[in-house]
């Protein structure tokens with residue numbers, strides 16, 4: 001690709017893409033906590049699944065730890081923050097026992113799933129959680145209930161093997177970031193087996209997951225390649241890679257930073273689809289489009305499905321601390 005005339009490339013850029021209201025809120029909580037209380041602020045687990053975000057917050061004074069055991073016992077007057085994915089009930093209880101001051105950045109839509117699961121349990125139903133084993137959100141949701149009252153289901157094939165205390169008294173909830181279509185298959189299998197299955201009072205898969213998947217479905221047909229900006233441990237980003245492939249992209253892949261792109265393998269592109277998972281910052285999307293501009297004559301077409309206006313406010317403790325554009329410029333860019 002050394003000729004002076006760059007080949008044309010149309011980038012179909014999905015809208016909505018990238019940060020959702022829950023991720024935005026969780027990041028703001030760390031930024032504002034650092035501003036109000038000063039460094040270090042401890043964060044249990046990655047606040048959201050994105051290395052760029054985590055590295056940026058680390059540079060500002062956040063310290064990411066696996067467990068509360070990793071926090072010095074004398075860390076009392078600055079907060080410990082729980083990630084957007086939610087935590088088992090044992091974690092805030094443990095923080096209280098250690099006299100830590102904690103701020104819970106669990107997305108309100110994850111908390112809603114916790115409440116739905118607890119409601120099933122309160123009404124005497126055995127809870128089936130549809131989700132991926134080991135994901136922090138699944139660990140958090142399982143941890144709202146007595147282990148005897150909840151069973152994880154990952155695939156339609158597992159449904160036939162499920163053993164539950166009372167087949168006529170079952171409710172389900174799901175992880176918020178699953179594939180809408182795959183989840184429908186698991187629910188259909190559950191409905192076929194359990195006549196009295198009770199759905200959650202409202203959809204567990206969140207608006208951001210649904211909207212990002214719908215935009216990718218719209219943009220994917222006819223694309224030579226589909227790039228999803230996001231991290232391999234980000235469930236919603238991985239689902240977007242699958243959705244793109246399933247809905248007509250010739251290929252699809254995850255990319256975390258522009259430097260990972262191998263342009264010698266991308267020579268014959270004419271139409272490139274692009275989106276970003278809910279934890280991927282827009283500044284990285286811009287970086288990747290700029291990298292394509294070095295190799296192609298790029299035209300960007302926006303594939304818009306819906307406008308999002310969701311905004312989840314931070315907790316009362318932090319509302320008085322002003323959040324300025326410059327505080328978030330490391331993720332949104334200087335002009336946002």
Ligand code: SF4
Pocket residue numbers: 020021022023084107108109110176177206207208209236278
């Ligand atoms: S993906 Fe959905 S559930 Fe997860 S943080 Fe974003 S809005 Fe909340």
